[in-house]
Amino acid sequence: MKKLMIGNEAVARGLYEGGIGLVSSYPGTPSTEITEFLAKYDDLHSEWAPNEKVAMEVAFGASLGGVRAACAMKHVGLNVAADPLFTLSYTGVNAGLVVCVADDPAMHSSQNEQDSRHYAIAAKVPMLEPSDSAEALAFSKAAFELSERFDTPVLLRMCTRVAHSRSVAEVGERGEVVKKPYVKDGAKYIMMPGNAKRRHPVVEARTAALAEYAENCPFNRVEWGETDVGIITSGTSYQYVKEVFGESVSVLKIGMPNPLPKRLILDFAAKVKKLYVIEELDPILETHCRNLGFDPIGKSLFSPIGEYSQKTIAAAFGLPKKPTVTVDSAAPARPPMMCAGCPHRGMYYTLAKNKVTVLGDIGCYTLGAQPPLSAVDSTLCMGASVSGIHGFNLARGKEAEGKTVAVIGDSTFMHSGMTGLVNIAYNGSNSTVIILDNSITGMTGHQQNPTTGYNIKGDPAGKVDLEAFCRAIGIRRVRVVDPYDLAACDKAVKEELAAEEPSVIISRRPCVLLKYVKTAPPLRVETDKCRSCKRCMTLGCPAISMKDGKAHIDATLCVGCEVCEQLCAFGAIVKGGDEK
Amino acid sequence: MKTTNIMIVGVGGQGSLLASKLLGKLLTDEGYDVKVSEVHGMSQRGGSVVTYVRFGEKVYSPIITEGEADYIVSFEKLEAARWAPCLVEGGQIIVNTQEIDPMPVIIGAATYPSDILSELTAKGVKVDAVDALSLALQAGSAKAVNIVLMARLAKHFEIPYEKWIAAIESTVAPKFFELNRKAFEIGYYA
Numbered sequence: 134m135k136k137l138m139i140g141n142e143a144v145a146r147g148l149y150e151g152g153i154g155l156v157s158s159y160p161g162t163p164s165t166e167i168t169e170f171l172a173k174y175d176d177l178h179s180e181w182a183p184n185e186k187v188a189m190e191v192a193f194g195a196s197l198g199g200v201r202a203a204c205a206m207k208h209v210g211l212n213v214a215a216d217p218l219f220t221l222s223y224t225g226v227n228a229g230l231v232v233c234v235a236d237d238p239a240m241h242s243s244q245n246e247q248d249s250r251h252y253a254i255a256a257k258v259p260m261l262e263p264s265d266s267a268e269a270l271a272f273s274k275a276a277f278e279l280s281e282r283f284d285t286p287v288l289l290r291m292c293t294r295v296a297h298s299r300s301v302a303e304v305g306e307r308g309e310v311v312k313k314p315y316v317k318d319g320a321k322y323i324m325m326p327g328n329a330k331r332r333h334p335v336v337e338a339r340t341a342a343l344a345e346y347a348e349n350c351p352f353n354r355v356e357w358g359e360t361d362v363g364i365i366t367s368g369t370s371y372q373y374v375k376e377v378f379g380e381s382v383s384v385l386k387i388g389m390p391n392p393l394p395k396r397l398i399l400d401f402a403a404k405v406k407k408l409y410v411i412e413e414l415d416p417i418l419e420t421h422c423r424n425l426g427f428d429p430i431g432k433s434l435f436s437p438i439g440e441y442s443q444k445t446i447a448a449a450f451g452l453p454k455k456p457t458v459t460v461d462s463a464a465p466a467r468p469p470m471m472c473a474g475c476p477h478r479g480m481y482y483t484l485a486k487n488k489v490t491v492l493g494d495i496g497c498y499t500l501g502a503q504p505p506l507s508a509v510d511s512t513l514c515m516g517a518s519v520s521g522i523h524g525f526n527l528a529r530g531k532e533a534e535g536k537t538v539a540v541i542g543d544s545t546f547m548h549s550g551m552t553g554l555v556n557i558a559y560n561g562s563n564s565t566v567i568i569l570d571n572s573i574t575g576m577t578g579h580q581q582n583p584t585t586g587y588n589i590k591g592d593p594a595g596k597v598d599l600e601a602f603c604r605a606i607g608i609r610r611v612r613v614v615d616p617y618d619l620a621a622c623d624k625a626v627k628e629e630l631a632a633e634e635p636s637v638i639i640s641r642r643p644c645v646l647l648k649y650v651k652t653a654p655p656l657r658v659e660t661d662k663c664r665s666c667k668r669c670m671t672l673g674c675p676a677i678s679m680k681d682g683k684a685h686i687d688a689t690l691c692v693g694c695e696v697c698e699q700l701c702a703f704g705a706i707v708k709g710g711d712e713k
Numbered sequence: 714m715k716t717t718n719i720m721i722v723g724v725g726g727q728g729s730l731l732a733s734k735l736l737g738k739l740l741t742d743e744g745y746d747v748k749v750s751e752v753h754g755m756s757q758r759g760g761s762v763v764t765y766v767r768f769g770e771k772v773y774s775p776i777i778t779e780g781e782a783d784y785i786v787s788f789e790k791l792e793a794a795r796w797a798p799c800l801v802e803g804g805q806i807i808v809n810t811q812e813i814d815p816m817p818v819i820i821g822a823a824t825y826p827s828d829i830l831s832e833l834t835a836k837g838v839k840v841d842a843v844d845a846l847s848l849a850l851q852a853g854s855a856k857a858v859n860i861v862l863m864a865r866l867a868k869h870f871e872i873p874y875e876k877w878i879a880a881i882e883s884t885v886a887p888k889f890f891e892l893n894r895k896a897f898e899i900g901y902y903a
Contacts, residue, residue: 137741139751146809162753241752265748265775298775299737299749369775376774444778455780456802458836464795465823467815469725469760497758505820578753670820675759689855 134304139688140295140649143266144205144233145170147507149177151229152308154200157182157191159548160577161207162242163296164235168205169580172589176310181580181589184515184548185210189217189232196230196286197322199313201277205233208249209514213549215252218286222256223332225284225339228313229277235291238413238440242576244495244514246439248414253288253391257336259343260288261352263295264371266302272388273354274305276673283339290390292413294440294666309677346394352388355401359383364407365398365429369441370411376443377452393421403429409434413441471500473676474652474692476642477569479616480540482672482696484621489538489630494518494550496542497575497644505673509540516541516549522556523553523562528543531542534563535630538638541566541632544574544582547597551606557635558607565629565636569616573646577648603637610636617642619699645692653693655710658684662705669697669706686710716769718777719866722796723788724813725752725762728859732786733764733883735863739880740768743872750775761792761815784869786862789813789847794829803837807865809845809858841865848899857896864900874901 138146144167148156155178158168172179178195182188188204195202206214211234218232234252237243253260261276263269269291276287320328347353356646358380366374367387374384385401387393402408402422410419410431419431434449436439448454471478481501484491485508492511493499494517503510513521518539526534541550546568574580581587587594605609610632614625622640629636643650655676663683670677676690677697686697688710698706719730719736730751737749745768752762765777782800787793789810800806810831817823826832834840843865849857860881868875878894885893 135741137737137747137749165753213771274770294750294775297751299733299747299751299754300772300775301741302747353764372773372775442776442778443774443781455778457780458800458802458804458833458838460794460797460832460836462794462826462829462832464791464826465815465817467724467759467761467791467795468817470816472726500758503816504822505816521861576758673816673820675816675819678814679821 135301136304136649137299137301138266139166139297139299139635140263140266140269140291141166141297142170143269144273144289144291144302146302148203148231149174150305150307151274151277152201152310153177153191153203153277154310154312155195155202156180156204158187158205159183159185159188159210160574160580161210161235161409162577163237163293164205164210164291165580166296167233168589175425179589181582183583185214186216186320189214189221192232193217193221194231196226196228197315199228199315201229201310203231203233206233207243208234208236208244208247209245210234211249211252213515218252218258219256220338221286222258222326222534223329224322226280226286228311229280230286231273231276231280231289232286233289233291235293235296236414237293239293241293244512246414248417249288249290250390250417251415253569254417257340258285258288258391259283259389260290262290262368262388262389262390264368265295265298266300268388269295270302270304275351278386283343285339290368292369323548325713333675340392344394347389347392347394348397348460350389353394353397354386354388356384356386360405360621362407362409363401364409364411364424365401366411367418368413370413372413373441373443373446377446377450387418391418392568393418395425398422399425402429411435411441411446426496468503470503470673470675471497472645473674473690474645474694476616476640477501478485478506478672479619479696480567480569480640480673481506483619484538487623487626488536488644489626490533490536492518492522492537492539494539494541494545496545498540498542498569501540503673505671515545516553519546519550519566520556522566523557523560523563526562526564538565538567538626538630540569541701542575543568543570543572543584543599544580546599547583550603554603554637555606563633565638567638567640570599570639570641573644573647575644579644587660599639608635608637610634611639612638613641615630615642616640617694617696619696627652653695654707654708655688655691655693656686656698656708657688657710658686659705659707662703664703666702668702672697672700714770716758716772718782719784719786720777720782720799721764721766721786721788722792722871723732723762724792725760726757727788728856729762729764730787732859732863733766735880735884736766738884739877740766741874742876742880746770746772748772748775761795762794763840767863786866788858788862790829791825793833794826797833797838800838803839805839805841805869806833807841807843807862809862810842811844811846843900843903845900848903849896852896852899853892857893860893860896861900864897865903
């Protein structure tokens with residue numbers, strides 16, 4: 134049966150048909166839907182893990198136990214899971230193990246645009262890279278067999294434009310789910326030096342065998358056209374090449390970027406007059422070509438920055454620009470922002486008002502960095518706020534301790550913030566950490582996490598008690614505030630910054646977009662009372678604007694959180710706006 | 714046959730994802746090769762969002778670039794201006810006349826352009842400006858703006874009315890079907 138599906142759904146379907154028995158992942162755009170679609174099947178185990186390292190290790194355990202397993206993550210998630218990956222390469226697998234990693238060229242929703250293919254090379258594991266949903270399904274399905282045949286974890290590389298594009302894929306039947314026996318084999322699975330020394334040659338031999346396999350594997354193919362121009366390409370770049378040139382050039386499509394074939398490429402290069410390599414991000418294919426002794430046109434013509442399109446390729450080949458409409462009046466930018474009624478806003482307002490230095494973290498609340506709040510000073514990676522504030526305070530001393538906080542969401546705190554907090558407690562850091570607990574993983578689209586009390590299926594599950602956790606590791610000052618209550622936020626921030634010991638403020642209110650959250654009727658402005666002081670405008674709420682010199686509340690956006698009402702010194706913001 | 718290119722643009726959270734799903738389902742059922750490229754993640758939080766829908770005999774690229782879009786369906790007025798350079802010469806824009814101020818406008822760092830639609834018309838763009846919010850409210854919910862706009866788009870295609878309704882039925886939850894059917898009818902005949 135043919136079905137239109139996004140690439141991530143196709144990966145889920147492929148893994149399902151391939152006999153997956155367990156998936157464990159941490160959400161991250163653009164990888165999240167792989168696990169969400171797998172969770173719709175009841176004949177396999179699916180779960181969210183607190184972070185990618187845990188997820189990969191759970192998948193390793195399942196593989197060791199004889200069940201085909203997978204984990205999925207975004208590119209930066211693989212940094213977190215790199216530790217198990219590099220040694221999984223040595224141990225190999227029992228049942229098949231697939232690691233899905235989704236890159237985000239152009240950083241639609243990421244903090245960097247690293248190229249995951251480097252990991253395949255560095256960890257010496259094979260990588261598959263589909264170009265559309267049909268391939269995503271077929272490659273994912275085949276990945277388990279590849280994993281077992283070569284006794285290795287297999288990386289499946291997606292990118293935003295494949296992960297989040299719908300195209301037609303052929304849906305098949307679920308294969309037999311085999312449970313392999315578990316046999317104790319210390320020489321293979323206990324990676325202490327003596328054993329690991331004997332496994333490393335196995336890894337090198339495997340890479341050689343895989344390189345030989347790559348010469349004739351179903352993932353790489355040549356599409357012959359005219360031979361004046363030959364293009365080696367992969368992933369989404371393949372689609373752009375075909376969009377521009379159709380059948381008029383010859384294409385070597387690489388679906389397995391590691392290890393790369395030698396004879397296939399040499400043969401292709403020998404048969405075309407001019408050779409190009411077109412790949413997004415880093416010159417992986419191009420470098421391989423150079424190592425084979427020839428000199429294709431690649432990054433000298435195509436940027437290592439951002440994502441490509443048919444326009445990129447047409448322009449590089451000097452094809453004429455398509456005529457278009459030019460608009461004279463510049464459209465003001467529309468950056469993403471915190472939603473009306475976002476519970477983070479009250480806390481960020483408080484921090485901005487008190488001129489606090491804020492070490493931020495990864496999530497919706499990174500948007501507190503946007504004007505007018507401009508409340509965030511740094512955002513590095515998951516967990517870096519909590520670890521970083523300790524170093525910052527040590528560097529800048531007492532003055533900073535009373536003026537600096539770390540902010541981190543509930544899901545990010547579970548991911549890698551809690552180890553930083555242990556460090557704060559252990560090393561007696563006089564730091565203040567604010568956990569922005571909106572009771573969900575927000576930015577990636579509302580996934581459950583260990584603090585929410587529900588699992589991936591929405592069923593009741595174990596729930597981490599944040600207050601008890603903080604106290605258990607040695608933080609004595611732990612308090613909870615409602616971020617809709619500005620006076621309470623102000624008091625908590627001032628007192629905890631003044632305290633001469635580590636402290637945690639849990640700023641707790643569920644994400645306003647959650648279905649179970651009941652919003653209040655919208656507020657309105659009594660224009661005769663409004664003095665146009667624009668104090669309400671400092672909140673950066675999308676529902677509030679100035680109309681004819683007076684504050685105005687958009688009743689279709691306002692959820693009645695009353696934060697602006699608390700701010701207005703003239704009582705101009707009142708309940709009773711137009712009902713939606 | 715030539716590939717047809719449709720862009721659905723708007724503000725994150727306006728429901729463009731459902732519109733693209735509907736188009737994808739409809740066009741696949743019509744036997745076309747279809748690609749739809751969506752936006753997930755950070756931009757969904759009130760940012761400018763764009764979804765590409767392409768259909769024809771064989772579609773390669775999932776995205777649409779400058780001078781390629783035959784139709785732009787804009788859920789918000791300013792977004793029509795932002796994405797207009799993607800239109801083919803003389804292309805069609807279907808635009809909801811609703812204005813949603815972006816943050817730079819709200820905080821006074823920029824102004825909302827005043828005569829977007831007349832400028833587009835002057836440049837030879839075919840503009841179908843529709844107050845989709847009012848029509849959606851007439852149908853019963855502000856959330857039906859997406860279906861009202863799909864109805865305006867439907868007028869440009871030869872696909873029968875009933876097939877659009879069938880595609881809506883298989884895309885939305887049963888309890889919302891009647892609302893959306895009505896929104897489509899109101900949008901189509903407005």
